[in-house]
Structures are given as C-alpha cells and as structure tokens.
Amino acid sequence: MPDATPNPSEENPETNESPASETGPEPSSGGAAKPRRFRWKIGLGIFLLGALIYLVLRQSTDGDRTQQIFYAYIVFPSTALLLGVWWVFFSGLLWKTKARCLIALALLPALFRNDGFQGDFVPEIRFRWSGSIEDDSAEFYDANPTGARANDGTLSHLSLAPIVQPGDWPEFRGALRDGILRDVTLRTDWDANPPELLWKHRIGLGWSSFSIVGEFAFTQEQRLDEELVVCYDASSGEQLWAHADEVRLVSSLGGDGPRATPTFYESRLYALGATGILNCLDPVTGSVIWSRNILEDADVGVRQFGMSGSPLVYDDVVVVNAGGAKNIANSQLNRDKGVIAYDRLTGDIVWAHGSRPAGYAAPRLETIGGVRQVLIYGSDAIAGHDAATGEELWWYPWKNHSDNNCAQPILLDDETLFVSSGYGLGSVLLSIEPTGDGRNSKPTGWKTTKRFKLKFNGGVLKDGYIYGLNEGILTCLDVATGKHTWKKGRYKFGQILLVGDVILVLSEDGEVALVETNPKKFREITRIKAIEGKTWNHPVIHNGRLYVRNSEEAACFDLR
Numbered sequence: 001m002p003d004a005t006p007n008p009s010e011e012n013p014e015t016n017e018s019p020a021s022e023t024g025p026e027p028s029s030g031g032a033a034k035p036r037r038f039r040w041k042i043g044l045g046i047f048l049l050g051a052l053i054y055l056v057l058r059q060s061t062d063g064d065r066t067q068q069i070f071y072a073y074i075v076f077p078s079t080a081l082l083l084g085v086w087w088v089f090f091s092g093l094l095w096k097t098k099a100r101c102l103i104a105l106a107l108l109p110a111l112f113r114n115d116g117f118q119g120d121f122v123p124e125i126r127f128r129w130s131g132s133i134e135d136d137s138a139e140f141y142d143a144n145p146t147g148a149r150a151n152d153g154t155l156s157h158l159s160l161a162p163i164v165q166p167g168d169w170p171e172f173r174g175a176l177r178d179g180i181l182r183d184v185t186l187r188t189d190w191d192a193n194p195p196e197l198l199w200k201h202r203i204g205l206g207w208s209s210f211s212i213v214g215e216f217a218f219t220q221e222q223r224l225d226e227e228l229v230v231c232y233d234a235s236s237g238e239q240l241w242a243h244a245d246e247v248r249l250v251s252s253l254g255g256d257g258p259r260a261t262p263t264f265y266e267s268r269l270y271a272l273g274a275t276g277i278l279n280c281l282d283p284v285t286g287s288v289i290w291s292r293n294i295l296e297d298a299d300v301g302v303r304q305f306g307m308s309g310s311p312l313v314y315d316d317v318v319v320v321n322a323g324g325a326k327n328i329a330n331s332q333l334n335r336d337k338g339v340i341a342y343d344r345l346t347g348d349i350v351w352a353h354g355s356r357p358a359g360y361a362a363p364r365l366e367t368i369g370g371v372r373q374v375l376i377y378g379s380d381a382i383a384g385h386d387a388a389t390g391e392e393l394w395w396y397p398w399k400n401h402s403d404n405n406c407a408q409p410i411l412l413d414d415e416t417l418f419v420s421s422g423y424g425l426g427s428v429l430l431s432i433e434p435t436g437d438g439r440n441s442k443p444t445g446w447k448t449t450k451r452f453k454l455k456f457n458g459g460v461l462k463d464g465y466i467y468g469l470n471e472g473i474l475t476c477l478d479v480a481t482g483k484h485t486w487k488k489g490r491y492k493f494g495q496i497l498l499v500g501d502v503i504l505v506l507s508e509d510g511e512v513a514l515v516e517t518n519p520k521k522f523r524e525i526t527r528i529k530a531i532e533g534k535t536w537n538h539p540v541i542h543n544g545r546l547y548v549r550n551s552e553e554a555a556c557f558d559l560r
Contacts, residue, residue, distance in 0.1 A: 039092045046086055050079030062450050065120040065471045067424050073121075116255050118534065119455065119472065119493025119508055133205065133533070133552050134224065140202035146226050146244040158233060158240060161267045161284050162214035169212045169542045172261040172310035172362050177408060179460050180498045181541055186559055188502065188514055190526040195546065195557035199237035200531070203554040204228060206257030206274075207308075209538035210547045213264045216240075216283055217547065219554075220271055222248060222257030229262060229271040229281060234542065237556060241286035249274035249306040255551060259308035260362070261538070263318075268344065270318050274306030278320060280347060290347030297349065298322035298337050303358055303379075308406070312363040312374065314387070317341040317350050321376050323358025339363075339376055339385055353390035356381055359405035360456065368432045369415050379403040382419055384432065384441075394432060394441040400425040407454035407468075410461050412479060416444065418466060422455030427482070446482035451475075456536065460498035465519045467503055469494060474505065476519050488522035489515060495538045506530070506539040506548055512557075531555050 054075040061067040088098055115124045115132070164170050173179040187193070204221030211218045217234040220227070226244040233240055250256050262271040269283040276295035281288060295302055300323050312319040324338030337352035354376065361377035365387060373384040373393055380403065383395035398405065400423035410418040412429075420427040431444035452470050459468030465485070466477045474489035474496075492508035502525070503515040513527035533552035540547040544560035 037092055039086075039090055042090055043083060043086050046079060046082045050075055050082070061424075063471065064422075064424055064453065066422060066455065069121045114252075116534070117253055119536065121253070124534070137202040137204065137223075137552070141204075141223050144239045144242070146223060146228055146242045158215055159284065161282075162216050162264075163267075164213055164264065167543055168214070169210070169540050170264040171211050171313075172209060172263070173408065173458060173538060177362065177364050178410070179408075179458050179496065179538070180462075181500070183500075184541070185500045186502050186504070186514065186541075188525045190514070190528060194528055195559050198235070198545065198556045198558055200553060200555035201237055202552065203549055204230075204257065205255065205551040207255070207259045207536045207551070208549075209261040210540045210542075210549065211262050211264050212540060212542040212547065213283075216264075218262040218264065218269055218271075218283070219549065220258035220260065220262060220273065224248075227258055227273050227275070227277070229269070229279060229286070231283065231286060232554075234545070234547075234556070237554065243271075243279065243281055243286045243288065245273060245277050245279075247273065247275045247277065249302070251305055254305040255534075257551065259306050259360070260310040263311045263313050265313035265344065268313075270311040270313055270344070272307055272309065272311050272320060274308075275302055276307050276322065278311065278318070278342070278347075280318075280344070292342060292347050294320050294322040294340060297340055298324075298352070300324070300338070300358075303360070305360060305404070307358070308360040308362075309358070310362040312365060313344055314365050316344055318344045319363050319374055321354075321358045321363055321378070323378070324355030338378075339374070339390060341390055351390035353385060354383065354392055356383060356395070357403070361406055361408055364408060366411050367414075368411065368417070375409055375417075377405050377409060377419075379405055382409060382417075382430075396428075396430055396441045396443075398425070398428070404456075406456035408458050410459060410466065412461065418459075418461075418479065420452060420454040420459065420468070422453040422471065425449060425453060427452045427454075427477070429479075429482075445480075448482050451482070451484055452477045455493060457493060457495055458538070460496060460503070462498055462517050463519075465517075467496065467498070467517065469496065469505075472508070474503070474515060474522065476522070478519070485519045486522045489513075489524060494535055497539055497541060499541060504539060504541070504546075506535060506537075508535055510535045510548075510550065510553075512539070512546065512548065530557065 057071040058068050112125050113128045115126050204223040206221045208220035215234045217232040227247050229243045231240045258274045260272040262269050269281045271279050276293050278292045278294050280290045309321050319341045321339050336355050338354040340352045341350045356378040359377045359379045364375040372387040376383050380399040381395045381397045384393045400421050402423040405421050407420050415432050417430040426449040428447040429445035432441050454468050457469040459466045464479050472492040473487050475487040476485045491505050494507040497504045501517050505513045510531040512530045514525040516523045530548050531553040533550050535550040537549050546557040546559050
C-alpha cells in the first residue's frame, strides 16, 4: 500500500513550489527551519487606518465633492506608500513574490494614461492604445482646414454682416449674461416627440460656448497647435471661416484649449484666447481688424487654467480682466492696470485700473445703487469699477482655497448681489450701498460656507429662488433665508439655462434634461442624450434651436 504520508521535500502539484516557498524558511530556536508567516495583519491595519482617516476627513466636508477628492489625493497615496513599505520590508514574503507584485504595479503606467479630470477632479483613465480626442477629430480637421477665408458667396444669406435682433445670442450666456430666455416657451413632450437632430460633427478642444447672431454661430476651439475663432453656419453646421493663432494653452487639470466665448457687437466680433490674445474680427470673413495681448499690456502671466472671461463690450470700449500684480512674481511690473478697456474700433487702451488677481468669471455691466459699473470677479475678491473711468468703486474679499472664482454673480435688486463659489467656500449676499463717491459694500442677509457652492457653473434667478448645480447636484436656494428647498438631480458639473418656467440642464455627461422651476419639489420632465464626452460648455437656445458642444462634438437640435 502506498505511503500516504506527505513528503515535505516533494513539490506542491498545484503551485509547483514547496510549501515554504511563499514565505521562505526561518530558523527555529532548535536550529530546524520552519515557514515564515505572512504578516497580513500589519497591512490590514495600515489599510483600515487610511480608510478611517479618509472617512473622518470626508465627513468634515459637508458634502463638498471637490474637497473629498482633494483629501483622497492626500490620504490614498500616503496609505499606498505605507503599504509599500510594509510589503517590501515587513510582510514576511520572499523577495521573489515581492518583486512579481512590484513589477506588475510598475506596468500599470504603461497600460493606462490620464486623459484629464472630471469637474470634481476625478481622473479620466483610458488604455494607452485607445485613440485620443484629437486623433478622432483629425479627419474632420482635414475636411475643414484652418485659416481665415472669405465667404465665397454660395451662402448668400451669410454674405452681409448680421444685425442683432430680438432672440439673438450675441455673447456669453445671452444678451444680459444671465442665462435666462424671457418670453420663450419650450415644448416638453420629448418622450413622444424628441428634438430633431439638425447637425452634429467633431469640433476642436475647448470650453467656449456659442454666440449666435442671425445664421452666424461663433465659437473658439483648439486644433493641434492652432487656437481658432471659428464661424459656422447655424443652420447646417458648415464651417464658414476660421481665424488661427499659433498658440496652445496646456492644462492637465482643466484641459487644453480656449475657454471664453466670442462677443458680437455692432458688426465686430471680439474673442479672447486662453493665452491672452484679444482679436477684433470681421464676422463675415474672419479677417483681423486689430489684435492685442492683454497679458502683455497688463504685465502679468497667464493663469493656471487660462484666460476665461469673455470680452464685455459696451459704448465704445471692450473690457477684459487680465489680472493684477499678484498674478506674477515681480509685482512691481503691474501698476494698477489689471482691468483694461480698449477702444472697440481701434484697439487703443482707453483706461486701465485694478491690481487684484484675475478670476475666471466674465466681466458684467450692471447699475447698482444708481451707479453704472463693471463687476469684476477676481480670484480673491469681487469689485465694482466705474463703467466710464475704470476706477475701483468698492470691493469685497471672497477667496477659496484654490483661488478659483468662476460663477457669474447675480444681481437680485438695485443694491443686492449674490456671490457664490465652490472649492470649500459657499455663498453670500452683498449689499452695495454707495456713499457720496460710490464706495461701500457689506454682507447682508446671510452668509454660508455650508451650502450652495457654484463651482464653474452659472446659476439662474426666478421669483426669489436661485437654481444651480451645487457641487454637481441641481439645487433650489431660497434667497430670503439662504436655505435649500431641495437638492436633487445629479447632473455633475454641467451648465443650465432658464427658459420660461423650465430649467434646461446640459449635464457633464452630455445629456440634456428639462426640470420644473418649482421651489417646493424637484421634478425632471424629460431628458435626451445630446453629445458624447465631458461637457462643461454652456448651452445656447436661438430661434427654437438648441446648440451644444464640448471638446469632442458640436450639435444642433430643433426644439420647435
């Protein structure tokens, strides 16, 4: 009868290794070798400690998704480092086993790449062999070469400069820069009668929106090494012309390409690129009328995420926020010229004032307390500048931990301003009560750091309530109390419009939804998938058509 007693010298038939090969022998007190133990409890303890620390920090954020991700970037790598030390020096495994795992981990960067970040800074990981966004767009670029060209006359209705008519969308977030369409009603039976797709095609990188006047649709995009101002036929999506500058903003966190939206004003098109190039163009041909670099004029450097404030045009000036001395190390270069007004016809500097660092919000013209002024939302404060001279009238400190103020302020009445920011900050009501020289501001009503954080998503005002994507969740805020009436609808970091009694939401995932403006409860009416890819761009509704785009696609839907 065969001996059934196992022989320690025989190989394990399943692992082809001896029983002690995983941990290796270690000498006993009697001199005989015995298997070393896998010290897994130490590793488990490190993992659980890291998880506990993260949960405690996460709980302290009060639902602030961005802060949660920031804490994850601190805790997770630290925990991984400690686990690595344990694995190499204290796990009790053989070096052969340790090396195998380390080699496998080292191969991960060769298999995957980071293609950017979502609005909450979660990385977008893809296989390295998958095509990039720009690779996928190359065929469209070949069919639509860059460079300004005149309209050849085949599109006769686009041969003359347009004139702004009621219902046109001549600048960022509409004619009043508030994201509201008045006297417009949307049909909401999309399930039975979905919006008709009129056109869709690839588009260059960037977070610019459309400005649309007549049948001219203007935007900005990045194609390889060229930053473009592009004009499309609003009806067909055909490219009419493209003005190119040989520059490219590279941002691993925010994505490459231009951010601002072109502004149309009295037969001129004004476009600010991400690296500070301000172009005044002929809207029909794309030819350059004049060009300036606002950063050179202000003696400052480009901000981390590029110049994002769409040009503000009124009277005979074009106003931009280049930012003040704190944008650069050598602050003595900038002497009170961060906010610049150019002659809209010649490009000459009319006035320059302000030394506060630039934010990412667009300038806005308002009359507050009877004083006509330009609102400048910088990275550490909001300020009002005299519309005629540029002199700073008042300012209020408002700074978050990332120095990123993006969302447009909302004027509630003649003297009350609503200001909101993400990145751990919140919202405040400001009472702008001018003295004899117009210099004063103070918080009023309420101030909170715990609710309603508009990151780079604009809010809209209706009947005493503000609706906005609060850390990616659609929220209704009672202006009188500063409290939520509801917080539902996870659309992530997209953008919204107010259309009559309906909120149109363009989600970060490229879906379009309609939501009731009901302060008592949240109700989504309908939704469709509009475009593919990460979508931070503002949607536009013009003459019953919906225009959406991101860094991959542009599309037009008939909502009539």
